[in-house]
Amino acid sequence: MDLLISEVQKRSVLWNKWDPKFKDRVVTDRHWDSVSKELGMSKDDVKKKWRSLRDQFLKEFKKIPSSRSGSSQEYAALYQGRWSYFRAMLFLKDTVTPRISDGNISDVDVDEVEEDINEEQDELEDIDQSLEVNISTNDYNISSPPSTSFTTTKKKIRDQKNKKRAILLNNN
Numbered sequence: 001m002d003l004l005i006s007e008v009q010k011r012s013v014l015w016n017k018w019d020p021k022f023k024d025r026v027v028t029d030r031h032w033d034s035v036s037k038e039l040g041m042s043k044d045d046v047k048k049k050w051r052s053l054r055d056q057f058l059k060e061f062k063k064i065p066s067s068r069s070g071s072s073q074e075y076a077a078l079y080q081g082r083w084s085y086f087r088a089m090l091f092l093k094d095t096v097t098p099r100i101s102d103g104n105i106s107d108v109d110v111d112e113v114e115e116d117i118n119e120e121q122d123e124l125e126d127i128d129q130s131l132e133v134n135i136s137t138n139d140y141n142i143s144s145p146p147s148t149s150f151t152t153t154k155k156k157i158r159d160q161k162n163k164k165r166a167i168l169l170n171n172n
Contacts, residue, residue: 001053005088007035008050015054017095057089061096123157 008014011031013021021027029043036043060081 001085002088004039004049007038009091015092053085056083057092060086
């Protein structure tokens with residue numbers, strides 16, 4: 001198994017999903033062929049064993065306790081699991097999507113979002129008031145078309161406000 005792990009590790013195209021040729025079947029098949037020749041096994045058997053090793057690594061990796069404000073990858077070097085190949089396969093840790101933590105640091109600061117909504121409401125009120133002033137002082141010059149910038153701005157602000165409200169509702 002150690003030989004299989006080291007042979008696959010040498011060929012990042014077989015395990016690194018960010019490798020540009022990771023999805024190129026011709027290239028990956030060529031690499032699986034060379035690994036199978038090195039090990040003296042069939043390509044299908046090598047791939048099955050690798051899949052089994054990778055899946056077991058992922059199970060072990062999920063057992064790592066995550067910090068409240070960081071990722072579990074920080075603890076990977078300290079983790080002493082029972083599976084003997086865990087350390088040999090740590091090169092996969094950067095390809096594993098980190099788990100969502102339930103720490104005290106939020107992706108969205110609710111107070112900041114509420115403050116933004118209040119500022120936008122104030123801006124809308126200011127726009128409404130300026131519109132009322134413009135309408136009352138306007139001499140109704142029909143020769144020029146009405147400006148659409150006001151309605152566009154108001155719509156953009158309203159859309160932003162609705163998005164932020166949705167974020168607040170989803171976080172609560």
